Amino acid sequence: MGAGTRGEERRAEILRAALEVIAERGYRAASLGAIAERVGLTQQGLLHYFPTKEALLIAVLGERDQWDAMPDSQWRLDLLTSLVDYNAMRPTVIQTFSALLGESVTEDHPAREFFTRRYVTVRETMAALLRAEYGDRLPGGLTPEQVAPLVTAVMDGLQYQWLLAPDEVDMPQAFRDFIALLAGVTVTREG
Amino acid sequence: MGAGTRGEERRAEILRAALEVIAERGYRAASLGAIAERVGLTQQGLLHYFPTKEALLIAVLGERDQWDAMPDSQWRLDLLTSLVDYNAMRPTVIQTFSALLGESVTEDHPAREFFTRRYVTVRETMAALLRAEYGDRLPGGLTPEQVAPLVTAVMDGLQYQWLLAPDEVDMPQAFRDFIALLAGVTVTREG
Numbered sequence: 001m002g003a004g005t006r007g008e009e010r011r012a013e014i015l016r017a018a019l020e021v022i023a024e025r026g027y028r029a030a031s032l033g034a035i036a037e038r039v040g041l042t043q044q045g046l047l048h049y050f051p052t053k054e055a056l057l058i059a060v061l062g063e064r065d066q067w068d069a070m071p072d073s074q075w076r077l078d079l080l081t082s083l084v085d086y087n088a089m090r091p092t093v094i095q096t097f098s099a100l101l102g103e104s105v106t107e108d109h110p111a112r113e114f115f116t117r118r119y120v121t122v123r124e125t126m127a128a129l130l131r132a133e134y135g136d137r138l139p140g141g142l143t144p145e146q147v148a149p150l151v152t153a154v155m156d157g158l159q160y161q162w163l164l165a166p167d168e169v170d171m172p173q174a175f176r177d178f179i180a181l182l183a184g185v186t187v188t189r190e191g
Numbered sequence: 192m193g194a195g196t197r198g199e200e201r202r203a204e205i206l207r208a209a210l211e212v213i214a215e216r217g218y219r220a221a222s223l224g225a226i227a228e229r230v231g232l233t234q235q236g237l238l239h240y241f242p243t244k245e246a247l248l249i250a251v252l253g254e255r256d257q258w259d260a261m262p263d264s265q266w267r268l269d270l271l272t273s274l275v276d277y278n279a280m281r282p283t284v285i286q287t288f289s290a291l292l293g294e295s296v297t298e299d300h301p302a303r304e305f306f307t308r309r310y311v312t313v314r315e316t317m318a319a320l321l322r323a324e325y326g327d328r329l330p331g332g333l334t335p336e337q338v339a340p341l342v343t344a345v346m347d348g349l350q351y352q353w354l355l356a357p358d359e360v361d362m363p364q365a366f367r368d369f370i371a372l373l374a375g376v377t378v379t380r381e382g
Contacts, residue, residue, distance in 0.1 A: 016320060023297065023298075024297055024298040025219065025297055025298070026217065026219055026293070026297050028216065028217055028219055028220035029219035029284070029297075050373060053306025059270050061319060090274075095296050095297070098296050099293050099294060099296055099297050100293070101293055101351055102217070102289060102290050102291070102292055102293005102294055102295075102296075102351075103217050103290060103293055103294070104253075104351075105286050105289050105290055105293075105351065105354040106214065106215055106216055106217050106220075106286070106290050107214075107215045107216070110272070112355065113350075115355055116355045116356055119351075119352050119355060120356070120359070122225050123352075131368065135219070138372075139285075140371065140372045140375055141371070142368055142371065142372060146374070147368070147370045149349065149352055149360060149365050150345055150349075150365060150368065150369050150372070152348060152352065153344060153345045153347070153348025153349045153352065153365075154341055154344045154345055154348060155344075155348070156344070156347070156348040156351060157343060157345060157346070157347040157348035158340065158341075158344045160292055160293075160295075160296065160306075160310075160344075161310050161314075161340055161343065162306045162349060163296040164295065164303065164306055164310060165294065165307055165310065165311070169340060171295065174337070174340050174341060174344075175342065176335045177333055177338070180329045180331065180370065181329075181333060181338070181341070181373070182335065184331055184373070185373065191281060
């Protein structure tokens with residue numbers, strides 16, 4: 001195995017460790033020392049791969065597949081429910097995401113720009129999905145652009161309720177209920 | 192003015208300062224020193240009022256009026272939109288709430304129990320409001336218990352989008368759109 005490959009594997013290990021430590025403590029309270037320790041490096045050794053804590057955060061956020069195994073223009077609305085099913089199987093990633101989203105609204109947070117840009121994109125993508133499914137008006141009369149921030153909000157908001165009470169909040173089912181609400185269909189299942 | 196009253200005023204000042212510093216930095220990164228400085232106390236002086244940082248957090252969370260100028264069983268569903276209007280006028284409180292909610296999902300966070308209990312209560316209250324308005328089924332066919340976590344999620348999720356892009360996300364209007372969706376009414380306003 002070449003040095004380049006070993007370096008890449010070590011980088012990936014560090015990113016996984018960073019994800020875990022951020023899930024446990026949040027970003028501001030996460031220390032480079034704790035992340036280094038988890039992969040058997042000294043802090044100096046870690047700085048060889050990521051020169052600053054912020055550079056490490058940006059690399060974690062840059063692993064977009066983690067957050068944005070996400071609708072693109074090829075997606076259909078019903079695949080969103082599969083995404084929520086998938087999210088329910090990876091609590092650590094969702095915990096990291098949710099902790100970072102929370103912190104991102106505090107002042108000068110290095111993840112703020114990432115989330116601000118991300119939501120612009122997510123709302124646009126959601127609107128495109130909704131338009132592909134329903135045209136210019138959903139059954140209730142709202143436009144795709146009106147509903148896009150609501151779909152996004154439901155996904156994020158349910159994650160907090162689920163992370164806090166996983167046995168009580170059935171996130172995938174709750175999201176399916178929301179999709180049914182958008183479709184205006186009558187649901188006969190007992191709640 | 193008696194010493195008791197001065198003490199209470201000082202306590203209230205400290206709580207306001209703590210709220211601001213948590214809004215700026217989150218709880219884990221908030222320091223007692225920074226909070227003390229903001230009210231012109233030494234850290235020792237602050238510890239006279241709140242013996243630990245966690246005690247201060249619990250007091251901040253205990254000011255329930257801040258978070259839960261909230262529906263009780265006397266509320267009607269349409270008053271929720273007034274609550275969201277009100278929230279849009281107090282970004283610091285909403286920022287503190289949102290930062291703490293984000294942190295609360297990290298391990299052993301002192302706000303975790305508060306938020307876990309809070310959401311049990313909020314979902315129950317929301318279900319009661321929805322039942323008072325719609326009976327056992329909403330127009331789309333869902334039960335109040337199915338919709339309660341969705342209303343809660345929309346309120347929380349919209350707050351993040353709004354805090355990150357206040358000029359782009361009209362939180363009160365988006366929430367009204369959601370309430371219209373629940374009512375199954377046709378909305379003709381252009382989005």
